[in-house]
Amino acid sequence: MDTINRLKSTLKEELRGNYYAISNVKEAEIVTINEELNQMDECLEKLEVRMETAINSSGKKTSSETAVNKINNDAVDKFEIKTKIPPLVLPEFSGKYEEFNSFKAQFDDLITNNIQLSQSQKLYNLRSCLTHDARDSSSKFDNFESLYEALITRYDNERLIVDIHVQNILKFEKIQSESAKEIRNMIVCIQKNLRALKALKYEQNKLSGVLLINILMQKLDKESRKSFELLYDSKNVPTFELNKTAVFSDIKQAFLQICLAEEHKDAVQFLWSNVAPCVHKKPKLHVYCFNRVNFGVSSSPFLLAATIRHHIENYKNDFPDTVLLLYKCFYVDDLISGGKDFEEALQLSRSATNIMEAAGMDIRKWISNDANLMEQWKKETFDVYPVDKTVSFGVNTTKVLGLSWDTHEDYLTMDTSLSEFVSIDKNTKRFILQAVRRIFEPLGLITPFTIRVKCLIKDLWSEKIPWDDLLPPHIEKE
Numbered sequence: 001m002d003t004i005n006r007l008k009s010t011l012k013e014e015l016r017g018n019y020y021a022i023s024n025v026k027e028a029e030i031v032t033i034n035e036e037l038n039q040m041d042e043c044l045e046k047l048e049v050r051m052e053t054a055i056n057s058s059g060k061k062t063s064s065e066t067a068v069n070k071i072n073n074d075a076v077d078k079f080e081i082k083t084k085i086p087p088l089v090l091p092e093f094s095g096k097y098e099e100f101n102s103f104k105a106q107f108d109d110l111i112t113n114n115i116q117l118s119q120s121q122k123l124y125n126l127r128s129c130l131t132h133d134a135r136d137s138s139s140k141f142d143n144f145e146s147l148y149e150a151l152i153t154r155y156d157n158e159r160l161i162v163d164i165h166v167q168n169i170l171k172f173e174k175i176q177s178e179s180a181k182e183i184r185n186m187i188v189c190i191q192k193n194l195r196a197l198k199a200l201k202y203e204q205n206k207l208s209g210v211l212l213i214n215i216l217m218q219k220l221d222k223e224s225r226k227s228f229e230l231l232y233d234s235k236n237v238p239t240f241e242l243n244k245t246a247v248f249s250d251i252k253q254a255f256l257q258i259c260l261a262e263e264h265k266d267a268v269q270f271l272w273s274n275v276a277p278c279v280h281k282k283p284k285l286h287v288y289c290f291n292r293v294n295f296g297v298s299s300s301p302f303l304l305a306a307t308i309r310h311h312i313e314n315y316k317n318d319f320p321d322t323v324l325l326l327y328k329c330f331y332v333d334d335l336i337s338g339g340k341d342f343e344e345a346l347q348l349s350r351s352a353t354n355i356m357e358a359a360g361m362d363i364r365k366w367i368s369n370d371a372n373l374m375e376q377w378k379k380e381t382f383d384v385y386p387v388d389k390t391v392s393f394g395v396n397t398t399k400v401l402g403l404s405w406d407t408h409e410d411y412l413t414m415d416t417s418l419s420e421f422v423s424i425d426k427n428t429k430r431f432i433l434q435a436v437r438r439i440f441e442p443l444g445l446i447t448p449f450t451i452r453v454k455c456l457i458k459d460l461w462s463e464k465i466p467w468d469d470l471l472p473p474h475i476e477k478e
Helices: 002-020 027-057 097-112 119-129 144-155 158-170 180-199 206-217 222-231 262-268 300-315 320-329 342-357 371-379 429-437 447-462
Strands: 069-071 077-079 245-251 269-273 285-289 334-339 363-368 397-400 403-406 411-413
Touching: 097 119, 097 144, 097 158, 119 144, 158 180, 158 206, 180 206, 245 342, 262 269, 262 285, 300 320, 300 342, 320 334, 320 342, 334 342, 342 363, 342 371, 363 371, 429 447
Parallel strands: none
Antiparallel strands: 069 077, 245 334, 245 363, 269 285, 397 403, 403 411
């Protein structure tokens, strides 16, 4: 075992280090030799596993710290084989100025600050990361420090980087026809470049927000611009500021707060018996009807939305900003909104509570990513979302439209855990469809992964495979 360890040490330290230090070797040859060295490394690891397995199975004890076999107390051999961790994929840099800072941060963490790597190894890794225009910065006479400094001198140009992000926003092509996809792409482009500018310490202010929204209005198609103007009829100047403080709440028993008109109650009649039907074959039936809007009826969400909208119209002149937010931010009985800071979010919650209380609707379970705001709600006797007693105040998790929201770190998570369900191992069309339906992800963030399974379901339908038949071999491999 000691001999194998010496061979592995020689392979990693001497052979690799000496080869990387050769300056006149072509890059293609370096890649080929590197692959061969990796194969040798894997062969030595496999040999080590076989030898230790043989030693353990024969009853001999080993003092090696890398032992991979464990014998349980019942004298039944169980082997736990250590799998080799796949190598980290290094970031690539093609020469785009706006991508250099991100590349530099990742490369520094993985390579530059790695004290276990020699200068020759760092140089090899740096050269392998450079593509397209960035590769032209490298010469065969460079060492690691000279090449890295050359890249920083050329690409770490704050003025050019800022200009590129601004131009990405200004040069976004105008949307020609009404399209939700194009509008979403425009918003993604804007937010991505704004985040990059913020990372460079270029924060938005009130003036830049006004300029940005007016520039973007010129890129919308006529129908989308018209819809925006009809929606935003407030006298306040619109801006493109993103809310830093998020708030979430819902209406308590929202549907039951709406009474039905007498002439409409016959549409929601139901039968009732005072005795169980299994006891009496012909139980006496009574006809009742609901007095309130019933949860589950297809028209109920519309009736709730129409009632809320009709009520808040009465406060349009007194609370124009709050009414506008309530128009846009109610999803059935859930209020999802926010403010640019603590004060704005607090004022929104106060106004929204007062407006909805006048309609007999109690907004409850307030929760926010701002712990100070939740403390203030508690002082003002708001119905605050119950906090886990085992963690500090402000650290909480709740569901927002089916997605888990960690209020402390302020991120959304999706439950894609299917291991327990998939362990049933039924390779049928019904089982695959059930597995896909268990993933609830309304934002489309993991569509690149779920679309593959949906394409598989399409193939199953095309081949007219019955619901509970085993899948054919060529589809089962997919």
